[in-house]
Amino acid sequence: MSEPSHSASADRYEDRIVTAFTACSIVWAILGMAAGVYAAAELVWPQLNLGLPWLSFGRLRTGHTNLVLFGFGVSALIGTSFYSAQRTSHVRLFAPRLAWFVFYAWQLTIVLGAWSLLAGWNGGKEYAELEWPFDIAIAVTWVAYGVVFFGTVARRKISPIYISNWFYGALIIVVAMLHIVNNLALPATLGKSYSLFPGAQDAIVQWWYGHNAVGFLLTGGFLGMLYYFLPKQAEQPIWSYRLSIVAFWAFVYSYIWAGPHHLHYNAIPEWVQSLGVIMSLVLLAPSWATMINGVMTVSNAWRKLKTDPALKFIVLALAFYGLATFEGPMMAIRSVNVMSHFTEWTIGHVHSGALGWNALITFGTYYYLVPRLAGRPLHSTALANAHFWLALAGIMLYVLSMWAAGLSQSLLWLSLDDLGEVRYSFVDVMRAMAPYYLLRLVGGVLFLAGAVLMAVNLRRTFAGARTVPVSPPAVAVAYPAAIPALGATR
């Protein structure tokens, strides 16, 4: 990647940064998924840690989650938000130098952060494991990202703020709030700090953060991606714009309360748990409204399926989005949670969302985006189709093996003998899980193999190319007397 020059004409979109974020996110996807596959293999053959602390499951698993969430996922979100915010606002990116700072700062944080996790620095909060120096770096970078994004939207030449920007905007604001509050800590050394919140309060704050990271990053952020790239790919307007706005506000309001469902049967007040359950169930409505909106939008674009491999990924992503957003509220119900909590069922649930929804929607977006950034057709449609089937098979193997493992595991854990003692030891249960772990590993390898095919395909598509310069449309957008911001239902 060459050093960017900032002398580009002001009337052109700043798209080189989108290319840079896309390239890095694909690299992080491969590395992060490979770390996940290796960690999965360690559960089958523990000796694979080679006796090295930095290769132990605890550190590698944290490296995996951070690389895929923040390396792959967030890089994809920042890149696509820069691409779509410019095009939905008809202006060049605000403060391009600051945008490049966001790029370099974010990638450096991922590199050093992954290193620190493997070295054993760990704050002990799930999905917020990075220690305080990284937390400060992330906060500064994130605020800079917000300035670039909102600066771009503020200077828009189109009066309504398009729905994808609402979702990306919510991602930026809420993640800033969650990250800063949850990571308030007292540093002891460079690599160790202690949370400012005591005991159960710390747990509540952590899962307020944890669940809303799922909500506003993995759901809201990627819905921003969906709402821009699906209509572009389908060459159809959103089925119901009104529904997208209603779903947005319902989503923002209900998600923020759902965190306590991670703490059922724990030392937090029961009414807090109950509130978490109710709001989790309410959440189903906006989640499915969005799914229906997506499915109906794509249903008008069936003619494109023959030629466009990207659309298949999006269709399947919507199916898994529907599954994950139904399964989540169901698992929040206490009498389901008592069986599912801490079992492999949860891991299956997370991956049906992460692989089925987040990864597939991103892959679909990249198959659309990269040929346009390069100004060339996709190198190989056959490779993209092979990727689709590898991904589908990988997800099915992963999720089905974890469902079966989880239900078996809960039954074994909750079995008591005649004396009321736990009937099966930890080792007994782990041994019973080993075949499922092997099946999950096969699923993971298939999914990773598909991602590698995509990387090769997109690399060949872009090889030797430069990002195509694109200017905002010269025409002024005319509006009817009443701007149909809420009325463009078709």
Added chain:
Amino acid sequence: MTRASRAPLLRFTAVLVAPRAAIESIAADPPSGARTFFGAALWLGLFPPLFAYLGTTAFGWRLGVDPLFLPANIVFAIAVAYFVLMLVGFASTAVVARWMARTYGADSSWTRSLALVTLVGTPLTVGSVAHLYPNAFLNVLVLVPTLIWSMYLLYRGLPAVMRTDAGRGMLMASSLIAYLLVSWVTLLGITAVLWSRGFGPHVAT
């Protein structure tokens, strides 16, 4: 003997050996809804609970530790519930397929939606032979490829049986998969609730 008068059970199970020919035959001349249901789906739906009942009684549930034997009346109740759920799943999927057919320009008749669901479900009901030895992992090993086989039949058979374009058929098949995934997860949830409420195997909740 004309094609339509052949026993529906034979016409649907033909999909196991010659899928393309079976799909073409059913698409060209599907049995009536009543013949599909009483002549094929009802009998195919009996296999999984029957195999599960026999297997559980003889070998117990095998989850990788000692076999778990349940009282005979509980096993019988679970088998009956399994059969009822098969029928509910069958009927609800046909209803959903009819509902979706309007969006995807497909034939929304009962005849064709019932035929599609029976066609797609046939490998799974036959694959449930694995229930005869209720080792959980063995069942996963047998039923995952069977499920992939069923998904192939759904994508392949839907455009022909429901009489729609291949592209729209692909979209409708994906939407049906979303429905089936959600139904499956609902079953998992119902199972968890029943176990935690004291129905089925004893768990200490």
